[in-house]
Amino acid sequence: MGKQLIKGNEAIVKSAILAGCRAFYGYPITPASEITEAAARYLPPVGGVFLQAESETAAINMIYGAASAGVRVMTSSSGPGISLMQEGLSYLAGAELPCVVADIMRGGPGLGNIAPEQADYRQVVKGGGHGSYRTIVLAPDSAQEMADLTALAFELADKYRNPVFVLADGMIGQMMEPVEFPARAVAPPRHDWAVEGTAETRKNLITSIFLEADELEAHVRKLEEKYRRCEREEARSEEIRTGDAEVVLMGYGIVARLLKSVVEEMRAEGWPVGLLRPVTLYPFPVEAVKRLAGRASLFGVVEMSTGQMVDDVRLAVEGRRPVEFYGRSGGNVPSTDEIVRFVKSVCGRHGVRAHEPELEVAHV
Amino acid sequence: MVGLKAEWEIAPAPRECTLAEYKGAEARWCPGCGDHSVLSAVQKMARDKQLPPEKIVVVSGIGCSSRFPHYMSSYGFHSLHGRPLPVACGVKSRRPDLHVFAVSGDGDCCAIGAGHWVHAIRYNMDITILMLDNSIYGLTKGQTSPTTRLGRASNTHPHGSPLPPLNPLTVTLGISNVSFVAQTVDWNPPHLSATIHAAHDHPGTAFVRVLQRCPHFTGDVYADALEDRSHVLLLEHPDGITLEPAMRERLKNRIEHDPRDLGEAFQLAARTDVYPVGLFYRNPDAVRYDLVTAHGLGKTPAEKLGAIEQAIERFAI
Ligand SMILES: Cc1ncc(C[n+]2csc(CCOP(=O)(O)OP(=O)(O)O)c2C)c(N)n1
Ligand code: SF4
Ligand SMILES: [Mg+2]
Numbered sequence: 206m207g208k209q210l211i212k213g214n215e216a217i218v219k220s221a222i223l224a225g226c227r228a229f230y231g232y233p234i235t236p237a238s239e240i241t242e243a244a245a246r247y248l249p250p251v252g253g254v255f256l257q258a259e260s261e262t263a264a265i266n267m268i269y270g271a272a273s274a275g276v277r278v279m280t281s282s283s284g285p286g287i288s289l290m291q292e293g294l295s296y297l298a299g300a301e302l303p304c305v306v307a308d309i310m311r312g313g314p315g316l317g318n319i320a321p322e323q324a325d326y327r328q329v330v331k332g333g334g335h336g337s338y339r340t341i342v343l344a345p346d347s348a349q350e351m352a353d354l355t356a357l358a359f360e361l362a363d364k365y366r367n368p369v370f371v372l373a374d375g376m377i378g379q380m381m382e383p384v385e386f387p388a389r390a391v392a393p394p395r396h397d398w399a400v401e402g403t404a405e406t407r408k409n410l411i412t413s414i415f416l417e418a419d420e421l422e423a424h425v426r427k428l429e430e431k432y433r434r435c436e437r438e439e440a441r442s443e444e445i446r447t448g449d450a451e452v453v454l455m456g457y458g459i460v461a462r463l464l465k466s467v468v469e470e471m472r473a474e475g476w477p478v479g480l481l482r483p484v485t486l487y488p489f490p491v492e493a494v495k496r497l498a499g500r501a502s503l504f505g506v507v508e509m510s511t512g513q514m515v516d517d518v519r520l521a522v523e524g525r526r527p528v529e530f531y532g533r534s535g536g537n538v539p540s541t542d543e544i545v546r547f548v549k550s551v552c553g554r555h556g557v558r559a560h561e562p563e564l565e566v567a568h569v
Numbered sequence: 570m571v572g573l574k575a576e577w578e579i580a581p582a583p584r585e586c587t588l589a590e591y592k593g594a595e596a597r598w599c600p601g602c603g604d605h606s607v608l609s610a611v612q613k614m615a616r617d618k619q620l621p622p623e624k625i626v627v628v629s630g631i632g633c634s635s636r637f638p639h640y641m642s643s644y645g646f647h648s649l650h651g652r653p654l655p656v657a658c659g660v661k662s663r664r665p666d667l668h669v670f671a672v673s674g675d676g677d678c679c680a681i682g683a684g685h686w687v688h689a690i691r692y693n694m695d696i697t698i699l700m701l702d703n704s705i706y707g708l709t710k711g712q713t714s715p716t717t718r719l720g721r722a723s724n725t726h727p728h729g730s731p732l733p734p735l736n737p738l739t740v741t742l743g744i745s746n747v748s749f750v751a752q753t754v755d756w757n758p759p760h761l762s763a764t765i766h767a768a769h770d771h772p773g774t775a776f777v778r779v780l781q782r783c784p785h786f787t788g789d790v791y792a793d794a795l796e797d798r799s800h801v802l803l804l805e806h807p808d809g810i811t812l813e814p815a816m817r818e819r820l821k822n823r824i825e826h827d828p829r830d831l832g833e834a835f836q837l838a839a840r841t842d843v844y845p846v847g848l849f850y851r852n853p854d855a856v857r858y859d860l861v862t863a864h865g866l867g868k869t870p871a872e873k874l875g876a877i878e879q880a881i882e883r884f885a886i
Contacts, residue, residue, distance in 0.1 A: 232680075233724075238724070241712075249728075257726070260680060285650065316647070316649070
């Protein structure tokens with residue numbers, strides 16, 4: 206297909222279609238409406254369904270239906286709409302149905318505003334619905350990753366028969382960047398568990414109800430085992446200059462883009478900083494954190510919230526190193542200068558010093 | 570203690586309220602947006618009736634239309650998308666002394682809020698619902714709403730809306746215990762005003778659909794009625810919404826309709842060849858849930874304590 210200059214929000218839809226997605230049920234909400242509107246344009250021509258539901262509650266339940274029929278299906282929304290979908294997500298996870306949800310985060314709580322924030326971490330990564338379930342969460346930091354991780358989301362959703370989130374914010378959604386799409390489209394797979402309206406699938410029953418205590422416990426344990434496997438196999442992260450870093454910076458999505466500049470700038474001044482960027486938020490890259498906690502002296506977490514992912518960092522660090530936090534909210538995006546000041550001040554507090562500045566040549 | 574009448578009752582000193590006292594922040598709707606006329610009609614009605622601003626609560630959902638409470642100088646509640654009606658019912662259920670208005674849009678009321686709409690009408694609390702219908706999602710920039718006409722293109726239906734629009738009037742008329750249904754247009758201030766007056770006078774839930782121009786997205790939708798007044802059908806009756814003779818004369822297309830006649834109300838509400846305006850239905854005797862929920866508000870603290878003690882006595886062993 207070659208490279209296209211395209212917005213992150215559009216990249217999600219094109220990539221979904223190439224990944225075999227054939228159904229989209231959504232409800233408009235800024236800043237995710239562009240995804241819904243792109244689905245309205247692109248799905249019908251490929252023989253897919255686009256349906257504007259009367260609410261997010263309706264949309265997620267339409268997904269419940271389509272997913273049970275074995276269709277690759279997705280939706281997108283933002284904070285308030287995702288809150289409404291939580292009920293359905295719990296049922297989808299309970300009934301082991303795959304689907305993909307793109308959450309383009311905005312400011313909260315309540316109506317908040319439509320500017321970018323990262324405060325849906327808890328409701329998405331920890332799961333806002335009831336019961337012992339998890340959702341797999343992928344966090345793109347570029348338009349390219351909006352495409353790549355959407356394709357991966359469909360694969361993981363089928364592999365684990367579970368809802369998968371693509372968690373981004375309004376800035377990544379709006380950013381126009383060159384995106385390389387796969388040359389070939391994936392044919393939508395068939396599933397032996399799906400309800401296809403055929404004689405062979407007649408025995409298939411989609412349910413999340415298990416009335417007997419032992420039966421439900423066995424089901425919950427089976428889900429749990431699946432999540433453990435997912436934690437072992439699917440955690441993904443990106444590291445930049447962590448090899449000799451005394452300070453490990455962590456952030457995801459748009460913040461990680463800023464942290465990349467911060468690392469470059471501070472390294473040029475001789476500060477021993479590196480970046481660990483979680484690409485999967487669930488499963489959280491616990492092993493990578495643990496490994497770095499073994500040799501770095503300090504973690505610095507930056508989020509566009511008052512601190513949500515930082516809890517997972519602290520759990521993974523297990524108190525072995527100090528974990529410092531810097532956050533902005535309300536739609537304010539921190540500047541790199543602001544982050545550099547934060548990093549230098551925590552370095553000062555924990556006795557981390559700059560070494561000899563690196564030679565320009567190191568960057569060639 | 571919350572809920573003791575003596576503590577929340579405000580007895581404002583008698584005074585003359587000017588129009589300025591009902592005006593809140595400067596309205597930020599687009600120039601030419603029909604919401605401006607509805608706002609000014611509500612403010613004038615409150616002034617004409619001398620409703621104390623501190624006794625007015627304007628509850629809204631989310632949408633352009635739902636910015637309404639910001640522009641009123643009264644109590645306001647900018648609630649959740651689709652949920653102004655339960656919030657308004659919550660207020661009214663324990664504060665019968667307040668004038669409660671709920672402002673909603675066609676998406677807010679008829680899509681995401683449809684479940685609440687059915688039940689709020691049935692509860693028939695004494696609130697005034699203003700549903701500002703521009704047949705589009707305005708705030709989120711132009712997606713199909715339930716009242717968007719068949720075939721009309723939007724950002725979510727680039728090839729046109731695939732479904733016939735939902736008719737908010739016939740839907741409301743079909744809900745059990747419905748007690749007041751009217752329609753008006755933003756571009757006829759005298760009729761708009763008379764309708765809002767009548768709706769507020771009504772003891773029970775008054776549902777008013779206002780056909781609202783949205784020059785930004787659906788500028789042409791009511792163009793036929795604006796160009797030619799004969800597209801508007803005025804419902805008339807001594808018990809209906811009455812206009813000054815001069816204003817009445819300007820609407821040549823008129824029909825006599827008794828607002829007690831639910832069957833005829835349905836037929837008129839279902840018409841698509843004209844825009845019927847006026848009062849379709851009124852039943853002042855419908856059961857009011859707010860009278861039930863207000864139970865006990867008049868009790869004194871001593872009476873309440875006595876009742877609590879009595880209730881606890883029953884469980885004594
Ligand atoms: C749960 C939730 N979903 C979606 C939205 C986004 N949203 C805000 S207003 C609106 C529709 C507004 O349309 P309408 O009710 O017709 O009001 P108008 O703007 O046309 O006056 C939508 C979809 C939201 N705020 N909350
Ligand atoms: S978009 Fe339409 S409804 Fe919203 S303020 Fe502008 S004219 Fe009014
Ligand atoms: Mg509208």
